[in-house]
Amino acid sequence: MKRFLQLLAAGLMLAFGSHAPAQTAYPSQPVRWIVPYVAGGGTDNLARALAEAMQPSLGQPLIIDNRPGASTNIGVSVLMQSKPDGYTIMQAENAALLFNEYMFAKLPYKPASDFTYIGAIGRFPVALVVHPDFPAKTVAEFVSYVKAHPDKVSYASPGNGSPHHMAMELFKQKAGINVQHVPYKGAAPAMTDVMGGQVPTMMLDLASGLPIIKSGKVRVLAIALPQRAGALPEVPTFAELGFKDVNAYAFHGLIGPSGMPPEAVARINAELNKAMQAPKVVKLFSEFGFEALPGTPQDFYKLSRAESERWGRIIKTAGVQLD
Structure with a gap:
């Protein structure tokens, strides 16, 4: 009888389906986009233009959250305290990605391991x-x-x-x-x-x-x-x-907290690359003199780490220390 009841229960589950909730496709709610600078600057304008271009296809609002200060470390702190669920991302640039690990003796994060790299945006x-x-x-x-x-x-x-x-x-x-x-x-x-x-x-x-x-x-x-x-x-x-090694720029990309779901990373990366081809964004990039760098999360990570090593040597030679 016990075996019969088990088989009956299994049959009913197949017939009528499980009561477990179906997994909701990402994104199912607004996404917070941290900008570690004040509103109205070049970084903020770039973020707002991209967010506007990405939103219709993404299907959810991208809400800009300005968190300036401390060589972008305030913005990074907010990011790292957020759940790694894909609903908080940050527009990072040279400070967080390349410079701070050499300029701060007690930096509370490691760019190589404490971020999810979503995609490069480009460089000013x-x-x-x-x-x-x-x-x-x-x-x-x-x-x-x-x-x-x-x-x-x-x-x-x-x-x-x-x-x-x-x-x-x-x-x-x-x-x-x-x-x-x-x-x-x-x-x-x-x-x-x-x-x-x-x-x-x-x-x-x-x-x-x-x-x-x-x-x-x-x-x-x-x-x-x-x-x-x-x-x-x-x-x-x-x-x-005659100064062949003087290559410098404001480098931008999107990151998230470590451990973001792969499907969220892939979706935002795809929407970001698509947004960079939108006519309004292309026009803005041209007006800014901005060079787009579309690509995969892996491309972004490799470029960031290579540039970090280069700037580490420059910063050590210059003796720049911020704490």
């Missing part, structure tokens, strides 16, 4: 600019002027540990020059003082600086990429001018 080119009244009109003249005026030339950046800061440190190493760092709290005040002549020069990302370059409020001397930037095709690269 960085350019060397000067105030229009600065005597140097070429990179060679800039180097000669700085060497002739030791410890007299200063440069602005959006802050300690920013891509702009490290790009100038790289150029200093390769050119054998010394310019004094003046960190600001953001790109806007740094650009304002360079335009006003209070500080003569800076490394400027094109997302923030392209309008003032085209207006003539600053003069651009070189682009820190292996090839010329599409937004400024007339501007030479550092490599063309």
